[in-house]
Amino acid sequence: VASSGAIARKTGFHDATAFRAGGAVRIHGISKSFGPLKVLDDVELSLPAGSVTAILGPSGSGKSTLLRAINHLERVDDGFISIDGDLVGYSQKGNTLYELKEKDILKRRADIGMVFQNFNLFPHLTVLENLIEAPLQVRGLKRDDAVRLAQELLARVGLSDKINAYPRQLSGGQQQRVAIARALALKPKVLLFDEPTSALDPELVGEVLDVIKELARTGTTLVIVTHEIGFAREVADTVVFIEAGRILEAGPPSRIFTTAEHPRTREFLAKVL
Numbered sequence: 001v002a003s004s005g006a007i008a009r010k011t012g013f014h015d016a017t018a019f020r021a022g023g024a025v026r027i028h029g030i031s032k033s034f035g036p037l038k039v040l041d042d043v044e045l046s047l048p049a050g051s052v053t054a055i056l057g058p059s060g061s062g063k064s065t066l067l068r069a070i071n072h073l074e075r076v077d078d079g080f081i082s083i084d085g086d087l088v089g090y091s092q093k094g095n096t097l098y099e100l101k102e103k104d105i106l107k108r109r110a111d112i113g114m115v116f117q118n119f120n121l122f123p124h125l126t127v128l129e130n131l132i133e134a135p136l137q138v139r140g141l142k143r144d145d146a147v148r149l150a151q152e153l154l155a156r157v158g159l160s161d162k163i164n165a166y167p168r169q170l171s172g173g174q175q176q177r178v179a180i181a182r183a184l185a186l187k188p189k190v191l192l193f194d195e196p197t198s199a200l201d202p203e204l205v206g207e208v209l210d211v212i213k214e215l216a217r218t219g220t221t222l223v224i225v226t227h228e229i230g231f232a233r234e235v236a237d238t239v240v241f242i243e244a245g246r247i248l249e250a251g252p253p254s255r256i257f258t259t260a261e262h263p264r265t266r267e268f269l270a271k272v273l
């Protein structure tokens with residue numbers, strides 16, 4: 001995008017070559033308010049390509065808003081977000097220095113998959129139709145290729161036999177695995193999960209976490225909002241604790257789950273562990 005170069009020079013952003021590999025995300029100083037409520041407060045986060053980041057924090061702390069900001073479903077008031085060193089949004093103190101056009105936002109959004117708590121499958125479409133919709137519309141794939149891709153992805157999440165089922169005929173865990181396959185169908189560089197197992201019966205949580213664990217090995221950059229501490233400890237490179245829109249602490253699970261520095265992190269973990 002034409003104007004990103006000047007801003008990048010101004011911020012020194014492109015010096016950070018480590019963040020130019022496939023799927024690297026950098027979030028710099030983003031803030032967002034809803035009316036008087038500051039929901040994100042100067043959030044700073046670097047997600048190297050292929051990294052797995054778990055985001056923890058109490059309800060209402062801004063976790064979903066942060067994911068939505070990364071995906072440009074929410075416009076931030078301040079700060080910038082980049083993918084692979086390309087600035088994808090920038091504004092400062094209400095003076096917009098750089099802003100993406102809607103069509104550019106759509107293009108970038110296609111590189112970022114999102115999986116929601118409530119699956120959000122299209123209820124009136126079969127599993128196959130759910131999976132081929134975006135590849136046909138967004139990526140312009142031929143139908144045969146889209147179907148082949150859907151078959152591959154369903155095999156990967158262990159649901160080949162459900163290709164003609166409707167979402168209502170599937171368990172929650174199966175629906176979520178289809179939702180993950182659907183997100184993967186766009187070959188995203190970054191996958192965002194917003195409490196992907198919170199709506200599931202406990203016995204169905206494991207099958208979804210197993211699929212995510214498998215993805216963690218494939219080099220897609222993953223960001224997972226979750227309360228599954230055991231899972232975060234096993235899979236995440238970095239655990240981020242957020243409260244009242246601020247990142248209070250970030251570090252490797254081996255440290256955060258044993259010797260968190262911030263008392264609020266320790267209090268929170270004591271409650272969920």
Ligand code: ADP
Pocket residue numbers: 034037039057058059060061062063064065066
């Ligand atoms: P979390 O995902 O950590 O539970 P959210 O990011 O969903 O938190 O929300 C953070 C805060 O922002 C909450 O107080 C929530 O009520 C508020 N909020 C979220 N979205 C909106 C919105 N569209 N309008 C007004 N307030 C919102």
Ligand code: MG
Pocket residue numbers: 063064065194
């Ligand atoms: Mg949320």
